[in-house]
Amino acid sequence: MSEKNIKLTLNIWRQESPEAKGHFEKFEKEISPDASILEVLDEINNHLEAEGKEPIAFESDCREGICGTCGFVINGQPHGPLPKTATCQLHMRNFKDGDSLYIEPFRATAFKILKDLIVDRSGFDKIQVAGGFISFNTGSAPDGNAISIAKEIADEALDAAECIGCGACVAACKNSSAMLFVGAKVSQFAILPQGQPERYERVQAMVKVMDENLFGSCTNTYACEAECPKGISVLNIARMNRDYFMAKLKTGTNE
Amino acid sequence: MIKLDSKIPDGKLSEKWTNHKFNMKVINPANKRKFDIIVVGSGLAGASAAATLGELGYKVKIFTFHDSTRRAHSIAAQGGINAAKNYQNDADSVYRLFYDTIKGGDFRGREANTWRLAEVSNNIIDQCVAQGVPFAREYGGTLANRSFGGAQVSRTFYARGETGQQLLLGAYGSMNRQVNLGNVEIIPRREFLDVVKIDGHARGIIVRNLVTGELEKYASQAVVLATGGYVNVYFLSTNAMNSNVTAAWRVHKRGAAFANPCYTQIHPTCLPVHGEDQSKLVLMSESLRNDGRIWVPKKPGDTRGPNEIPEDERDYYLERRYPAFGNLVPRDVASRNAKYVCDEGKGIAGGKAVYLDFSDAFNRIGKDGVKDKYGNLFDMYANITGVNPYNVPMNIYPAPHYSMGGLWVDYELMSTIPGMFVLGEANFSDHGANRLGASALMQGLSDGYFIIPYTMGNYLGTEKPEKVDVETNEFKETQQNVEENINKMLSINGKQTVDSIHKRLGHLLIDKVGMSRDEQGLKEVINKIRDLREEFWTDVKIVGKANDINQTLERAGRVADFLELGELMAKDALNRNESCGAHFREEYQTEDGEALRNDEEYKYVAAWEYKKEGEWELNKEDLEFENVKLATRSYK
Ligand SMILES: Cc1cc2nc3c(=O)[nH]c(=O)nc-3n(C[C@H](O)[C@H](O)[C@H](O)COP(=O)(O)OP(=O)(O)OC[C@H]3O[C@@H](n4cnc5c(N)ncnc54)[C@H](O)[C@@H]3O)c2cc1C
Ligand code: SF4
Numbered sequence: 072m073s074e075k076n077i078k079l080t081l082n083i084w085r086q087e088s089p090e091a092k093g094h095f096e097k098f099e100k101e102i103s104p105d106a107s108i109l110e111v112l113d114e115i116n117n118h119l120e121a122e123g124k125e126p127i128a129f130e131s132d133c134r135e136g137i138c139g140t141c142g143f144v145i146n147g148q149p150h151g152p153l154p155k156t157a158t159c160q161l162h163m164r165n166f167k168d169g170d171s172l173y174i175e176p177f178r179a180t181a182f183k184i185l186k187d188l189i190v191d192r193s194g195f196d197k198i199q200v201a202g203g204f205i206s207f208n209t210g211s212a213p214d215g216n217a218i219s220i221a222k223e224i225a226d227e228a229l230d231a232a233e234c235i236g237c238g239a240c241v242a243a244c245k246n247s248s249a250m251l252f253v254g255a256k257v258s259q260f261a262i263l264p265q266g267q268p269e270r271y272e273r274v275q276a277m278v279k280v281m282d283e284n285l286f287g288s289c290t291n292t293y294a295c296e297a298e299c300p301k302g303i304s305v306l307n308i309a310r311m312n313r314d315y316f317m318a319k320l321k322t323g324t325n326e
Numbered sequence: 327m328i329k330l331d332s333k334i335p336d337g338k339l340s341e342k343w344t345n346h347k348f349n350m351k352v353i354n355p356a357n358k359r360k361f362d363i364i365v366v367g368s369g370l371a372g373a374s375a376a377a378t379l380g381e382l383g384y385k386v387k388i389f390t391f392h393d394s395t396r397r398a399h400s401i402a403a404q405g406g407i408n409a410a411k412n413y414q415n416d417a418d419s420v421y422r423l424f425y426d427t428i429k430g431g432d433f434r435g436r437e438a439n440t441w442r443l444a445e446v447s448n449n450i451i452d453q454c455v456a457q458g459v460p461f462a463r464e465y466g467g468t469l470a471n472r473s474f475g476g477a478q479v480s481r482t483f484y485a486r487g488e489t490g491q492q493l494l495l496g497a498y499g500s501m502n503r504q505v506n507l508g509n510v511e512i513i514p515r516r517e518f519l520d521v522v523k524i525d526g527h528a529r530g531i532i533v534r535n536l537v538t539g540e541l542e543k544y545a546s547q548a549v550v551l552a553t554g555g556y557v558n559v560y561f562l563s564t565n566a567m568n569s570n571v572t573a574a575w576r577v578h579k580r581g582a583a584f585a586n587p588c589y590t591q592i593h594p595t596c597l598p599v600h601g602e603d604q605s606k607l608v609l610m611s612e613s614l615r616n617d618g619r620i621w622v623p624k625k626p627g628d629t630r631g632p633n634e635i636p637e638d639e640r641d642y643y644l645e646r647r648y649p650a651f652g653n654l655v656p657r658d659v660a661s662r663n664a665k666y667v668c669d670e671g672k673g674i675a676g677g678k679a680v681y682l683d684f685s686d687a688f689n690r691i692g693k694d695g696v697k698d699k700y701g702n703l704f705d706m707y708a709n710i711t712g713v714n715p716y717n718v719p720m721n722i723y724p725a726p727h728y729s730m731g732g733l734w735v736d737y738e739l740m741s742t743i744p745g746m747f748v749l750g751e752a753n754f755s756d757h758g759a760n761r762l763g764a765s766a767l768m769q770g771l772s773d774g775y776f777i778i779p780y781t782m783g784n785y786l787g788t789e790k791p792e793k794v795d796v797e798t799n800e801f802k803e804t805q806q807n808v809e810e811n812i813n814k815m816l817s818i819n820g821k822q823t824v825d826s827i828h829k830r831l832g833h834l835l836i837d838k839v840g841m842s843r844d845e846q847g848l849k850e851v852i853n854k855i856r857d858l859r860e861e862f863w864t865d866v867k868i869v870g871k872a873n874d875i876n877q878t879l880e881r882a883g884r885v886a887d888f889l890e891l892g893e894l895m896a897k898d899a900l901n902r903n904e905s906c907g908a909h910f911r912e913e914y915q916t917e918d919g920e921a922l923r924n925d926e927e928y929k930y931v932a933a934w935e936y937k938k939e940g941e942w943e944l945n946k947e948d949l950e951f952e953n954v955k956l957a958t959r960s961y962k
């Protein structure tokens with residue numbers, strides 16, 4: 072654990088409501104390098120509250136990089152400068168004494184800003200409702216070992232299933248595309264034998280709702296993969312595109 | 327006095343659940359549509375319940391304070407989920423899982439519930455596989471297992487260190503399918519603040535819309551509470567930031583008995599506390615104890631680095647004291663022993679931390695082998711501490727993790743308020759005085775997928791509740807009550823922040839109602855908690871408005887409830903003049919420092935009935951053990 076405190080300037084986005092005009096508010100802080108960035112915000116909030124001022128609204132829950140609740144754009148990068156980490160996993164030892172930070176919400180047409188750093192990502196749930204599941208009723212499952220799945224297949228499916236639904240991919244994309252998020256779910260089930268029966272219907276249903284919810288299209292810049300805290304691979308997008316194309320051939324639809 | 331009727335069915339232990347399912351009322355499919363059910367909480371228990379009730383045809387509304395039902399605390403579970411599959415051919419069975427769980431809970435759980443849990447454990451694995459949960463597999467394609475504490479067989483199923491995430495997303499998917507089909511409606515960003523009772527039965531809820539601040543009323547014919555555990559009462563814990571007791575507590579104040587509040591689990595393998603501004607503690611999965619060896623320097627206050635301390639100057643205290651189970655003793659035993667060695671000054675550099683060392687595993691299966699099994703946990707450790715655990719042994723220390731106590735429920739998971747069911751960590755039911763690893767996920771999913779779908783039918787079929795309107799007086803009065811409470815908090819306008827009071831409560835509790843307790847300390851702490859509660863209600867400062875996103879107000883409401891719960895925890899611990907599982911009273915221990923139960927006098931569930939602030943009546947549910955012999959737990 073590190074010893075010496077560091078001094079930072081934090082410029083944090085404040086916005087009272089979805090309609091209000093936002094601005095950066097500046098805070099000078101001396102902090103422990105072992106603190107996480109969310110703990111720095113906690114600290115700032117404690118001081119604001121003690122002074123009777125409104126604290127900065129931001130969301131978090133697990134603070135371990137798994138729930139996908141947190142997420143800021145830090146100096147232009149969703150989840151900050153480190154690869155494969157969520158905002159809550161960013162510790163101040165990654166910054167130098169005297170650094171300036173700009174902290175903003177995940178911006179996208181599909182993600183309305185509700186207050187300060189809180190955005191509405193409910194579009195993601197709508198996509199999942201459209202087809203992010205295997206249709207099967209409780210109680211009718213065969214023995215778990217009745218379906219044999221090679222280790223590599225199970226691992227590959229888990230690589231895709233690890234998506235935490237944070238929305239960094241959308242915030243990173245100049246088109247606000249949700250292809251990485253959707254591709255991850257589509258791929259998990261496309262890889263596994265259990266997902267085969269609904270494979271082609273699923274991809275069509277999910278893509279349709281994705282388009283309806285103001286997420287943009289993918290132009291293969293791969294900014295999403297670079298910012299994804301789980302390192303979800305763009306190969307999942309390719310797989311989804313292939314399945315989507317196959318689905319059209321199979322079902323004869325051409326929209 | 328509440329009448330506690332546990333409704334445990336007659337008959338042989340192994341036939342109770344089957345018989346009960348046969349004897350319960352069944353509602354025909356066409357009629358299920360006529361019943362509205364509210365589920366609060368979308369963790370494993372709530373999501374699996376909503377999905378299955380929806381599949382059966384009930385009309386379900388599910389609420390969560392998160393922005394999405396995919397983000398409950400359950401998502402953070404790392405290690406795995408138990409089942410009695412015996413895939414490893416190591417003589418596992420429903421009986422063994424049942425026995426391990428009852429023994430692990432130090433004979434303070436209900437036999438019938440625990441048996442049922444073990445019985446349905448296998449269905450859970452099948453269910454999750456069918457949903458597409460990518461559990462770890464062997465090269466041959468079969469499901470893989472690992473070992474967890476308190477068991478000598480390998481029965482834990484896992485998906486890397488992300489088991490909770492994968493199970494929750496499975497349940498979330500099944501629930502989404504029901505949303506798609508029109509049976510389930512998800513209502514996120516709502517905080518449950520009270521239950522509405524009509525003629526004594528739970529018939530609706532009051533929630534606060536966390537975006538607009540408005541209070542909203544929802545009616546139903548039954549309510550299911552799956553709102554998780556309460557160890558955030560300690561301020562620092564491994565639980566997610568938003569986990570809290572409010573839902574359970576408000577229901578308790580409306581008449582639901584609260585059982586065994588002093589049974590809180592302090593998990594042995596967590597990252598040590600590093601500073602005052604820390605917001606939470608991080609768990610390093612218990613699965614690490616499969617291959618990691620726990621030790622401290624033999625010499626108190628030894629300041630040498632771990633790699634400079636030779637083998638013969640290390641104390642592998644768990645292996646030494648418990649040769650049969652070694653590093654895999656149950657959590658309460660492992661935690662208490664960590665505390666002992668640190669109290670003796672043998673912690674790392676004399677402080678509050680011990681080593682979790684993988685050197686042997688590196689030699690046996692190589693760094694790559696270790697990486698394959700625990701890679702993400704090692705990465706997490708490095709990320710948080712800035713130290714590479716492949717080179718230097720991990721530092722760990724116990725932290726509050728799980729609440730075995732919770733709302734009292736009968737065999738059908740119904741609380742003492744008829745029509746109010748409680749599932750998952752929020753109830754007290756299956757783990758006695760200590761929970762074994764990998765069994766909370768099992769319980770949450772068992773409650774949600776395999777128990778409530780049947781017992782709900784029995785309640786609705788028996789009571790045949792009518793639909794009610796939210797414009798009735800009961801709804802209006804309850805809502806008004808909630809509103810007054812909010813306004814009262816906002817009007818205090820004192821000097822102390824919500825967090826600062828919560829931290830002080832946490833310090834009091836971890837010190838006096840943590841890993842070890844004694845009469846004097848408990849008496850003292852009750853008074854201190856009362857004083858602190860007084861301070862809260864006269865001097866807390868909550869900025870912002872009621873009709874806006876106001877996270878300080880949300881936290882204030884939760885801390886107000888924690889301040890009442892904390893007192894009850896201490897009261898319960900004081901009442902229980904014995905040591906059992908996680909509840910360790912200094913006065914009651916064997917010669918070699920193990921927990922000393924008093925079965926004569928304390929073989930009961932303590933179900934507390936709320937009278938008024940700071941006043942409770944104790945109701946006892948005697949525990950009968952017909953199938954296991956009460957024994958002193960031994961892991962030697
Ligand atoms: C770090 C960690 C690792 C763990 N690892 C394991 C493991 O490997 N194996 C194992 O078996 N167990 C493990 N556990 C324990 C296990 O994860 C939990 O006990 C279990 O997930 C609890 O599930 P639940 O559904 O009861 O509650 P939760 O998952 O806590 O869900 C509660 C839900 O209720 C909602 N809620 C709460 N209050 C309100 C309110 N007032 N209004 C509206 N909504 C509300 C929340 O939004 C949430 O959706 C672990 C726990 C932790 C902390
Ligand atoms: S794909 Fe990655 S960035 Fe996008 S939501 Fe999932 S985890 Fe977040």
Ligand code: FES
Nearest residue numbers: 132134139141159
């Ligand atoms: S708070 Fe859960 S991922 Fe950051």
